[in-house]
Amino acid sequence: MIRLHGYWRSGTSYRTRIALNLKGIAYEQATHDLRKGEHKDSAFLDLQPQGLVPALEVEGEVLIQSPAILEWLEEVHPQPPLLPAGPVGRAQVRAMAAVVGCDIHPVNNLRILKSLRADLGADEAQVSAWIARWITEGFAALEQLIARHGGAYAYGETPTLADIYLVPQVYAAERFGVDLSPYPRLTAAAAHARHHPAFIKAAPEAQPDAD
Numbered sequence: 001m002i003r004l005h006g007y008w009r010s011g012t013s014y015r016t017r018i019a020l021n022l023k024g025i026a027y028e029q030a031t032h033d034l035r036k037g038e039h040k041d042s043a044f045l046d047l048q049p050q051g052l053v054p055a056l057e058v059e060g061e062v063l064i065q066s067p068a069i070l071e072w073l074e075e076v077h078p079q080p081p082l083l084p085a086g087p088v089g090r091a092q093v094r095a096m097a098a099v100v101g102c103d104i105h106p107v108n109n110l111r112i113l114k115s116l117r118a119d120l121g122a123d124e125a126q127v128s129a130w131i132a133r134w135i136t137e138g139f140a141a142l143e144q145l146i147a148r149h150g151g152a153y154a155y156g157e158t159p160t161l162a163d164i165y166l167v168p169q170v171y172a173a174e175r176f177g178v179d180l181s182p183y184p185r186l187t188a189a190a191a192h193a194r195h196h197p198a199f200i201k202a203a204p205e206a207q208p209d210a211d
Helices: 011-023 042-047 066-076 087-103 110-120 124-149 161-175 184-194 197-202
Strands: 002-006 027-031 055-058 061-064
Touching (some): 002 011, 011 161, 011 197, 061 066, 087 124, 087 161, 124 161, 124 184
Antiparallel strands (some): 055 061
């Protein structure tokens, strides 16, 4: 049995759940409350030296970092595909995913926000402005890319890595009160994906540790 170590509200855990569900792979969950620092417990650090989620226990190994986990899933379980057939399309989808995975999410994750508060003395208004700055900058670019390449989903007519990265980031944007009205194509693609059973099952509120 595959075991996913994660946290219900973690965007990286969320995207990994979506991918596992799309591939039809059964898994059990081990939850680590990031707010309580459970990801820094010694037992988890033995599995994941960074103390970050997600981590995936599979075949006697522990896979870390969601991009690597998603690429492993695509290689080992190629159906249904999360990338287009052609190399240019695959590059386009990977780029769309990277806008979230490289340029939005990393600067807005929990440890960065904690550092803004603790190390720089930022108040909540300043933290909210920081979050909105990076989400809106990335979403503005994604809006154009979805306009070029999107169909029912962010890229084409089937779910891809672009949607797997996009939907959790939209969830985070909504949670932090970011205005999404300037991004109609992006929000339409995310809304469509959210109706897919794999995305419904992966939603934060559907997880066993949700509160």
